[in-house]
Amino acid sequence: MEFIWYMVLILISTKAAGHLSTLLGQPSVLGKLLAGIVLGPAVLGWIEQDQFIHYMAETGVILLMFIAGLETDLQTLKENWKSAFSVAVGGIALPFLGGIGVGEAFGLGFNQSLFLGVILSATSVSITVQVLKDLNRLQSREGTTILGAAVVDDVLVVILLAFMMSFLGEGAEPSSISLLIGKKLIFFIGIVGAGWFIVPRFMKWFSKMNVTEPVMSMALAVCFAFAYFADQMGMAAIIGSFAAGLAISQTAFKHTVETKVEPIAYGVFVPVFFVSIGLNVSFAGVAGQLGFVVVLTVIAGLTKLVGGAVGARFTGMSLNSSIAVGSGMVSRGEVALIIAAAGLQANLLESGYFTPVVISIILTTLIAPPLLKICFKKSTQENGHRLRS
Template sequence: MEFILYLILILFFTKVFGDLFVRLGQPAVLGKLIVGILLGPAVLGWIEQGSFIDEVSEIGVLLLMFIAGLETDLEQLRRNIKSAFAVAIGGIVLPFIGGYGMGLAFGLSQNFSLFLGVVLSATSVSISVQVLKDMDKLNSREGTTILGAAVIDDVIVVILLAIMMSVIGTGEEVSIGLLIGKKALFFIAVFVVGWFVVPKVMKWMAPLRVSEAVISAALVICFSFAYFAEWLQMAGIIGAFAAGIAVAQTEFKHSVEEKIEPIAYSLFVPVFFVSIGLNVSFAGMGNQWGLVIAMTVMACLTKLLGGWIGARTTGFNSRSSLAIGAGMISRGEVALIIASTGLQAGLVLPEYFTSIVIVVILTTLVTPPLLKMFLKDVKPSY
């Protein structure tokens, strides 16, 4: 019954801390992330990472990105695709150079320094999505540019990781052509299925004489897209986001949106936010705090600057460009997965793994207040 206790603690404290941080003028999501650190092994040790937390949090982040897809204006996303590409490239090049240079500066090997660059090039917008939703900016030009850039970023970073694993990793051959082909297949399949199959599935299941058939159909589509993405070595969150966009083009958009949010935000999403903080542990840190602080500052500044340059050169004003850069700072669960993959492939020295995880968490904690600060005075642009 231990998992019941975990749920009690997570649900109670995320709501209390979320409300507290809103009263302090900060995004509620920041309080929820801090709950994970306080209740986890880093401080109180009341909750431990395990299969239950991992699986429920995975559902949470998939639902969060599915909702983001439901609420995304597809036409706005198309109009801002050029900006999204520019932001993604800027948000990869600068962090990659910064991570590589930082590793060399601290006397780390060239291979490890290159991998550090790849980890810090990653972006996870699941945290930014929550802040954008809370501020009613998810469908703004800034919001859709951040979402589009994150999808492009993920594809490029996965390809970079595959190249590294092929060249300096376990020695296993990785076909880069095959990998790129899988990414292309994913987007083609998602477009075809989303346009032709999803509406038919929704219409077929809606009249079924069972409770909540439409919501069940939407969840089947969400998880199917996520599974397909993972099968093709893409992040599941991209599949869930694509599923949300597909369902949003049907007549069932509003009913799905209305009923899926209570399911997500009452249980699964709080567990996801807390799970991020549970990764923090100070065991085995030794004398690496200088590296952690330097990497965190560099990681935040390079994403912020890279995003700013990409947005500024494609027509955004300076304030909006800073907001977009801030929205790209969080490395979140995407970087944690890449770091774990690198550890298994021998690309990460085990004694530095904890430091990398802490840097990833710190970038995730910094994102909500920075994004809110820069977005606060940005005039709506839809």
């Protein structure tokens, strides 16, 4: 019954830490992430990253991105697709080169340096989504650009990872590249077709059933089905759940689903996800590699920020808005952690560098919330100045 005690600790600590964070002028998510570090092996060691935490956290991040899809204005997303693509490309190219440079500077083999570049190229906007919601900017041009860029980023990084694993990893199979690209095409054709033709009819049909909460249950079924399909096609599950949210947002059930899924997500599952990120931190044996951690974290943050900002600026965004978009791409989160673990298994990342890399990933995730708040504050002030002019 230890998992029940875990839930008590997580729910109390995340809400208390989130509230304290807002009192200090920071986004609440920063306090929740720090709560995970304090409760985990890095400090108190009261909670371990076991299978229960893993499944609850996976559900939490899937629901978080499902809500983001529900709240996203599809028309604004379509209007900003050029910016999203440009941001994604800029946010991959510069970190990839930066990762190679860090690897070479610290004496890693060329293959391992390449893989370090892949890790730094990843983006996870699950934390960013929470900050955007807190700042009421999820539906802004910057917010929709970040969300769109995250989808493109995921596709490009997964393909890049596949090339690395196929040609350089253990058990390499170059022929798997065409299969992987084929899966990506199947995924996008499948979700567009299902989102456009099947989901509205599916929801309407089940809404007429004389059972408890049919709309809510079927919305969650769509969410998890899309997430599972994405995972089977080699995509991040959160891209599938985001697409599910977009699909349901185009139906008459959007408001009903949104108001009922948020209490479930934020009351139970999302707090576990925030804590699970912090549980990955361990300071054992890091003292000798402190320089590597610092350099990697700085390069990871700067290259993603600058790369994303240049991409946004290239498509006509103002300087402050471009920097805000770039800051929204800084967090590596669970996506980079998954890639790092895959690299460790394929001997593309030395075991001695795994913990320092994980700490750098966590640090970018911790940097993102306060950085986003500062950048969006400047962007809001600029927009307000323009309106007054």
